Amino acid sequence: MKEFWLGKLNSHALPHEWFTILGSISFIMLGLTVIALLTYTKRWKWLWNEWLTSVDPKKIGIMYFIVGGFMLLRGGLDAIMIWLQQSLSSGASHGYLSAEHFQQVFTAHGNIMVFFVAMGLIFGLINYIVPLQIGARDLASPFMNTLGFWLYVAGVVMVNMFFLFGGEYAATGWLAVAPLSGKAFSPGVGVDYWIWSLQISGVGTTLGAINFIMTILKMRAKGMTLLKMPLFTWGSLCSMIMAVSVFPLLTMTLFLVFFDRYFGTHFFTTDAGGNAMMYTNLIWMWGHPEVYILMLPSFGVFSEIVSTFSHKPIAYYKSNVLGMIGVSTLALSVWLHHFFTMGASAEVNSAFGVATMIIAIPTTVLVFSWIATMYKGRIRFTTPMLWFLGFIGIFALGGISGVLLAIPPVDFQLHNSLFLVAHFHSTVIGGVLFGIFAGLNYWFPKIAGFRLNERIGRYAVWCWIIGFFVAFTPLYVLGLMGATRRLDHYDASKGWQPFYIMAFVGGLIIAAGVALQIVQIIASFIQRKRLRDTTGDPWDGRTLEWATASPPPSYNFAVIPQVSTRDAYFEMKQLHTPKHAYEDIHMPKNTASGIYISIFAFLAGFGFVWEINWLAVVSIIGIIVCLITRTFNEDSEYTIPAEVVKKMEKAQAAKVRTEHGSNSDDEADMGLIEFVKTVLAWALGMALSIVRKKR
């Protein structure tokens, strides 16, 4: 009877190890703090109405940033645990983590960084910025947008759920290769949590990708042909077309792994005819394009930044676009380079090797486009531009090591070594992450209404760049010394420990960089009046998003602009285009359907993890009922009448006139010392006022 209701859940699944207890307590404390704050400030209704049920891509974008940022800290903590373990576990010492635990930590680290940090932050940027860049008011399907976000959140919850129930995550590496991930070699619930966190958020990603494609292809402002679109929009389009092409592969492959584990089928088992090598093929057919899905938006971000801060239009726009399309197309054809060593023939290996190397061609064209843009430009070294300079050096290192790895005989000596780990961190940190940081810095004034502190921003960039080199140069060297990845301990005689320790030091420097980024946001908030962006165009930008107020009103544009050139906003500024008449604006209503469906999706996944069949069935029925209810809901829009729009626009214009212009000169931005003083003074003030209240 108990088995029917609880499946495999029992009291042993509750936290009883030091890290599950610690993790559970942390999450619970965090949750209680948030609940307490909301209750004390009486903001539950506000949160529900203004944020959680919102379909405004600007709000959904900000929510993606918050969740993605939080997961960055979680994944970063995993990284520190890895660095620490490997610094300690030389020779007789086996560090402070058991082998199984260590293997779970790096698996979680990889999953979290790829699926929940990078994808989350990128989706945030695309949500917020792309509609503004193309002159649209919303995405094509506001409902799919909120649904996609909440499915992502369900995945986030699922990947952290093991702290509370089960105590183990997958210990198989981030892609859980078969047959290691089968029931025979991984009998616990770890791989099941892996399956469902990726599956649920993966469906969210697919829906989001469909949505973004529809939006970019069907909702551009009049006159904005494809070849007049901003490059961030192009990068996002290429990325999302890739996503829509390969996430179905992941969805089905995850289902097949699930069937093997849950129903006992034989897709990837070692017996009864299963084919484990087929799993390797399927998962990498998704896995390789995935990393380019992450990279393309960053390419677009950098194109925007180089152009804006060189005060020049992007050079060789068409080659730039063709470069991004080239990368996206080629990325679909190279997956075998992840397993040259599995034993394919020289014909097959060399074919995929050549295909992989060819990707370097369109990538290099992008770099040339940026160089040509900087040529005879007038370059301003704001923080986004600094992120760009760091990106180039680190990404080039990643690219060169990547082409090296594309050569099969060389790959035989470098596969699964720390050289490989250093390569993909060079491209992912230098490329994807720096692009996200650059984009967040660049568009922060548009999103928050005030720009970020430049001084502390510079310190953060330096910490990241220095930290990266200190952390990953030793990994390149270790790889050349024959060190494989994912080792929880190693012989002292190898002489590897000093390099692991150096990597750990680099990790601490990166952690300082992250801390500085948080400080940057807080310091900017403290000085927000002085840093306020009143014109909506703090950088003398060129694309349409800068034509709105900072932050933009819910409808983005009171009147959808007519476009005739690239760099549409720059053109508008030169020509002082006249305003058109105001019209009624149709806006989508908020909806809680996304939340409800995602809750059911989470419960279904949880039911499958613990084999609580009734829960899975009921939840699936719940999803279907919610979907049906939603699709037959005819009342999903409201209208803002033209007169109201006119009033709102006039009020905004008055604000611009009365408030002081934004001070782009960063000399008066507070530095670290002033920040510490300010925080201490505030804390002291709070303490004193509490003491006074008590009296």
Next chain:
Amino acid sequence: MAKHKKKIREGRAVGLTFLGLIGLGLVVAWLLRGNDVILFNPKGLIATEQHRLMLTSTLIMLGFAVPVLVTLYFFAWKFRETNQKATHNPNVSRGRVAVLAFWGIPTVIMLVLASLMIPATFKLEPQDSIEAGKDPLTIQVVALRWKWLFIYPEQNIATVNYAQIPIDTPVKFELTADETPMSSFWIPHLGGQLYAMTEHVNQLNLIADTLGDYEGSAAEINGAGFAGMRFITRVSTQDDFDTWAHETKQSPTELSTPEYKNLLEPSENHPVASYKDPDPNLYSTILSKYAGSHGGSHGSHTQNAREH
């Protein structure tokens, strides 16, 4: 005043960057003293060829990448807004020659690399035998949890986590696995790795040209004991090899089927072990456990792989 501060800051940044890179190089060089950078220290033909290919390719790529990077950072420096001397052209850059160069130059570089890579891939195909005028030594390798079993069918001996091979002799490692997830067999001093998987035999052909003891490892995660799945390969003279084979044949334990069943039990950091007289059908029995999947009739339902 602000511009002046900026100029100092910019100059300082560039200076510190150079210093930092140099410093990084010095630290790494100092840490490396006395260490064996295996991939730069090949001890066999295959590893030597792979090393050469790696160096050549890297030099070709750096020859192209370094000028490009230098140009980019130089332009960033020259056209900075505090530099009054640089010309500013706010119009979009154009030029058909440039487009041709942008696409053409990387294509040429990639063609050069490909012309190196394709023949090398065929030449260094690990499953091809090495011609060295001698008969190859065959060693059957079974990846187990979490140790490597080496069966020498011609010498009638078997070892765990230790392999000895004679110098200048081509060795065929026939790799498979039993009740173990995908594993990767790697002796970096002698050559690249190759996967050892159930149901398949991958042949790794290597040859050593220097005497010595070389470390080997498992390069693909296959469970909790993966980090301890290491072994030593000793390259000795032919005479020493024959002596060793003869001595091992005097081992007390025979690698019979029940003894092999003991080995199948998962164990971590397994010590080196030697056996005499391995069951001559052992390797083929291991393979046939997983066979019968290609519509063949010799797969019996009775012999299912024993799994946890």
Next chain:
Amino acid sequence: MTHHVETHEEAANDRVMFGFWVYLMTDLLMFAILFAVYAVLHGNTMGGPAGRDLFKPELALAETLILLTSSFTAGIGMIAARRGIKRQVLVWFGITFLLGLAFLGIELFEFAEFIHEGHTMTVNAFLSSFFVLVGTHGLHITSGLLWLAILLAFITKRGLTKANVRKLALLSLFWHFLDIVWIFIFTVVYLRAFV
């Protein structure tokens, strides 16, 4: 030159159709994976019976004819919907529904027979890939039937509104798509077993 300005509703319609096509492509990709998996694994019978020994071609042919006919009736129903003739819509889509149900019935019968004889999906890789490929298609058919039933109920209650016609169009697209996938299944799974 006449210039048709798209109304807000027409633009939304266009977007939804386009988005649904993109979704169908993702669904097709998922089926592609299942076909690839079947191609790799269908020979792995571990000495047991293969497709040739298990499949009944007459059943598969019946299923194919039924599904093709149902696509035809759905097409006629769609024409009626565009013309706004509610009764014909209900009749023709009703027939489609019944044909779909018949298809499912035959498929479930086939599955039940296999299971009864001990050829379950846990026996070997061939059966795993067969059941999951054909079963996934069957699940899609089931979803389509559920969707159709609810839509017909709404049309009965609220009439043939523009929104309902649009939903019917999407459903028809889905149904035709499933028909095409079935043609592939019929060819790759059933016909090829006997070649």
